[in-house]
Amino acid sequence: MKLELPAQCLLPDAQTLSQVLLGALKSGEAIEVDGHAVTRIGTAALQLLWLARRDVIDQAHEWRWLSASEPLRRAARQLFMTDALGLPRDAVSAN
Numbered sequence: 001m002k003l004e005l006p007a008q009c010l011l012p013d014a015q016t017l018s019q020v021l022l023g024a025l026k027s028g029e030a031i032e033v034d035g036h037a038v039t040r041i042g043t044a045a046l047q048l049l050w051l052a053r054r055d056v057i058d059q060a061h062e063w064r065w066l067s068a069s070e071p072l073r074r075a076a077r078q079l080f081m082t083d084a085l086g087l088p089r090d091a092v093s094a095n
Helices: 011-027 043-058 070-078
Strands: 002-004 031-035 063-068
Touching: 002 011, 011 043, 031 043, 043 063
Parallel strands: 002 031, 031 063
Antiparallel strands: none
């Protein structure tokens, strides 16, 4: 299942993101996350992504990043969440 993150992933958007992630988890499919459009992301959204990734992996499914914008990677680095989110250390962004 492909999950495209919106440009704004801030606290007011966390409930919507949570519902989307829950639906993706219930699908039982591998999750492909496209984060190329993210311009702002908050701690709550990063924590939701981490929890969803953990649950996907616990269910023996795959979580894969298709792309991750620089603001997304920067926020993950600042919170020391790059590894927890499974973000590659090298740049992965849409062209």
